[in-house]
Amino acid sequence: MADTYDFKCPTCKARGGFEEVMVNVVVTSEVTLGMDGIVHYDDQTNEHGSIEQYQCSACGETLLDADGDVIDGHDELFEWFKRHTDG
Ligand SMILES: [Zn+2]
Numbered sequence: 001m002a003d004t005y006d007f008k009c010p011t012c013k014a015r016g017g018f019e020e021v022m023v024n025v026v027v028t029s030e031v032t033l034g035m036d037g038i039v040h041y042d043d044q045t046n047e048h049g050s051i052e053q054y055q056c057s058a059c060g061e062t063l064l065d066a067d068g069d070v071i072d073g074h075d076e077l078f079e080w081f082k083r084h085t086d087g
Contacts, residue, residue, distance in 0.1 A: 005081040007056075014058035025049030054080075 007018045026049070030042035051072045054063040063071045063080055071077055 005085055007081075008084070009056040009058060009061060010084065011061040012056060012059040014056060016056075016058045018063070019055050019057050021052045021055060022046075022049040023052045 006015065008015050009018075026047045027044055028047070029044045032040050032042070034040060053070050053072060054077060055061060056063075063077070065071050065076050065080065066083065071080055
């Protein structure tokens with residue numbers, strides 16, 4: 001696997017990583033029904049959907065591109081890291 005960029009939030013300075021938020025995703029779960037009537041969820045698969053935004057895991061700050069638009073693609077994300085990483 002290739003080396004990964006270290007994420008440092010420009011807002012809260014945390015290095016706890018960042019998250020991809022997706023919408024319109026179809027989630028399919030293996031389930032079992034307990035005798036008490038409660039459904040238990042096992043393995044899940046996610047299909048379809050599109051990226052809504054990337055955000056800091058710590059403070060939830062949304063990553064913005066140089067124009068101030070919400071980043072919702074891998075190319076823009078790559079640009080963001082190149083802009084926010086020294087050397
Ligand atoms: Zn943050």
